[in-house]
Amino acid sequence: GNSVTQxxxxxxxxxxxxxxxNCTYTATGYPSLFWYVQYPGxxxxxxxxxxxxxxxxxxxxxxxxxxxxxxxxxxEKGSVQVSDSAVYFCALIFxxxxxxxxxxxxxxxxKLSVKP
Amino acid sequence: xxxxxxxPKYLFRKEGQNVTLSCEQNLNHDAMYWYRQDPGxxxxxxxxxxxxxxxxxGDIAEGYSVSREKKESFPLTxxxxxxxxxAFYLCASTSGRHPFYEQYFGPGTRLTVT
Numbered sequence: 001g002n003s004v005t006q007x008x009x010x011x012x013x014x015x016x017x018x019x020x021x022n023c024t025y026t027a028t029g030y031p032s033l034f035w036y037v038q039y040p041g042x043x044x045x046x047x048x049x050x051x052x053x054x055x056x057x058x059x060x061x062x063x064x065x066x067x068x069x070x071x072x073x074x075x076e077k078g079s080v081q082v083s084d085s086a087v088y089f090c091a092l093i094f095x096x097x098x099x100x101x102x103x104x105x106x107x108x109x110x111k112l113s114v115k116p
Numbered sequence: 117x118x119x120x121x122x123x124p125k126y127l128f129r130k131e132g133q134n135v136t137l138s139c140e141q142n143l144n145h146d147a148m149y150w151y152r153q154d155p156g157x158x159x160x161x162x163x164x165x166x167x168x169x170x171x172x173x174g175d176i177a178e179g180y181s182v183s184r185e186k187k188e189s190f191p192l193t194x195x196x197x198x199x200x201x202x203a204f205y206l207c208a209s210t211s212g213r214h215p216f217y218e219q220y221f222g223p224g225t226r227l228t229v230t
Contacts, residue, residue, distance in 0.1 A: 043221035108158035
């Protein structure tokens, strides 16, 4: 079946360190891919997205590239800040042109803690 | 401001009682979703509704019920049949327009059953 696998956390980094959170997926077709972020005690917010192979999503200094050949969508940031401390979720969804809506499939989340 | 509201933020109930969690959106979205979040488990889909007066079971619907009488509202009832109801519950909605179906999330309700 379709699934998303993320690296297990927690991930602890010092401020200004480089961040990579790995995400790979298993899917029978060509899904759209997302990264969501959840700050403590809050709901999820969309961080970035990519809808087709080789697309690069970016937002707030975070980037992820849709790699069909490796079925991956790794999240990266060159210099993390304390305010980036949160839980990050990788997710995929299948869409169709017929108007029906797919359901998001989430990874288990990776907790990031950034120390000053 | 458009968005999704969930109330209350914290909810406490005794075992054996049914409890209803509220979810309201003013985004004019057709589809709405309920997720359950447990530590280390990610999000799991409970129920979803693509249109008023229609809804479908998600992956973990047992012990839950929903209604969708209005486009703006999608309340979730956690029944006494739900064996482990203590969790963080998230509501989401989407316009469902291609090419990507961004889901917008509410702030969540933390339910504790003792």
